[in-house]
Amino acid sequence: MSDNKAFVLITGASSGIGEACAYALASENRNLLLVARRIDKLEKIKSELEIKYKVTVMLFRTDLANLADIESLFNKIRDLKIDVLINNAGLAAGLSHIDDGDTDDWDRMIDTNVKGLLYVTRAVSPFMVARKTGHIINISSIAGKEVYENGNVYCASKHAVDALSRSMRIDLLKHNIKVTNIAPGMAETEFSLVRFHGDEERANAIYKGIDALKSEDVAEVTYYCTTLPEHVCINDLVITPTAQANVMNSVRKM
Numbered sequence: 001m002s003d004n005k006a007f008v009l010i011t012g013a014s015s016g017i018g019e020a021c022a023y024a025l026a027s028e029n030r031n032l033l034l035v036a037r038r039i040d041k042l043e044k045i046k047s048e049l050e051i052k053y054k055v056t057v058m059l060f061r062t063d064l065a066n067l068a069d070i071e072s073l074f075n076k077i078r079d080l081k082i083d084v085l086i087n088n089a090g091l092a093a094g095l096s097h098i099d100d101g102d103t104d105d106w107d108r109m110i111d112t113n114v115k116g117l118l119y120v121t122r123a124v125s126p127f128m129v130a131r132k133t134g135h136i137i138n139i140s141s142i143a144g145k146e147v148y149e150n151g152n153v154y155c156a157s158k159h160a161v162d163a164l165s166r167s168m169r170i171d172l173l174k175h176n177i178k179v180t181n182i183a184p185g186m187a188e189t190e191f192s193l194v195r196f197h198g199d200e201e202r203a204n205a206i207y208k209g210i211d212a213l214k215s216e217d218v219a220e221v222t223y224y225c226t227t228l229p230e231h232v233c234i235n236d237l238v239i240t241p242t243a244q245a246n247v248m249n250s251v252r253k254m
Contacts, residue, residue, distance in 0.1 A: 005056060006081045008226075009033040011064060011120055012089030014041035016189035017139055020219035021086055022049065022057075028223065031056040033077060035120075036089070037063055064089050064116030074123040081131070084226055085124045087117045088139040090161075092154040092195040106153045113157035117164065125168075128177050133230075135178040137222055138165045142185045142238060146247045158183075162236075169235060178233040180225050185240030186250070187213040209252030212241050 008025050012018040014036035022032055026049040034042050039061040046057040060076070063069045090113045093105035121136060128134030143151055144158030165181035172179060188207050218239060225234050244250040 005031050006083040007031045007033045007056075007058075008084040008086065009035065009082050009120075009124065010086045010088055011035045011062075011116070013045070014038040017184070017187070017215045017218045017222075018086070018088040019045060020215035021088060021222050024216070024219040024223040025226070026053040026055045026057070029053065029055060030084075033058050033060065033080070033082065035060045035062045035064070035073070037061060064120060065111035067119055070119040070123050078127070082124055082127060083133065084135045084137065085120065085128075086137045086139065086222065087120060087161075089116055090139065090141075090158075093197075095150045095195060097150060098152045101153065109153055109157045113154075114160045114164075117161060121164075121168065125172065125177070129172070129175045132176045135180070135226060136168060136172075137180045137182060137225060138168075139218070139222070140165065140181050140183045142183050142240065142247055144181075144183055145238065148247045151247075165236070169233075180234050181236045182218065182222060182225070183236070183238045184213055184218050185238070185244045185247075186210060187215065187218060189215050209254065210241060210243050210250060211253075212244075213239065 008030050010018050010021050010032065013022050013034035018036070022034055022045055026032060032049070032055065034045065034057060036042055039059060042059045046059055049055060049057050060073050062073050091109060093108045094102050096102065117138065125136070138161050140161040141158040143155045144162035147155040162181055162183070165179055169179040186207065221237065221239055225237070228234070
């Protein structure tokens with residue numbers, strides 16, 4: 001497969017920030033490679049984007065925690081020009097003290113948030129290195145800057161993303177490749193619904209009284225980072241709702 005078009009590859013593109021990034025970039029005539037496990041949702045997004053924005057959208061059902069899946073994906077698209085990689089796929093699972101945490105939840109978070117990001121970056125970055133151009137954007141969290149009670153493994157996984165972003169920046173510096181770490185605060189997406197294993201009441205309570213970030217807010221900032229001149233790179237960016245200063249300090253409307 002070969003194509004002269006440039007593409008943006010977005011992981012976790014079937015919902016939330018990943019989906020919003022797809023719409024933001026397509027609206028600016030960017031062609032997309034969308035990766036997620038839920039292919040049915042990707043198909044709906046593809047149809048809407050291609051009709052509305054007349055861009056090329058390619059879909060790939062991929063388990064990012066499975067290295068064989070990643071290798072298969074990039075054997076299919078290795079000849080395409082990927083100029084931006086948005087490592088968005090990530091999740092929180094459970095909210096427990098370390099002494100009674102669920103090890104299955106731990107594995108899900110580490111496999112997706114850390115290993116998945118590593119696998120995709122390892123697959124894409126050599127092509128950017130060969131062309132001496134590219135931009136890798138890692139969607140992290142303010143939980144990668146601070147820790148909070150019961151956050152243990154999730155915080156650890158996002159601290160890993162923060163460290164990887166900084167080390168990628170150094171490793172890829174000589175190849176003219178940008179690396180940006182974006183760390184959102186409280187954002188009203190499927191995040192809490194996934195964390196609480198589908199408990200909508202518990203998930204909704206997290207955002208009660210807070211005018212939280214929307215997926216589109218983070219997507220707009222992500223898109224902005226891709227528009228800067230070649231000589232400008234935003235290395236690290238923390239975004240919070242106005243009502244939230246950090247993981248521990250926020251103001252709720254009564």
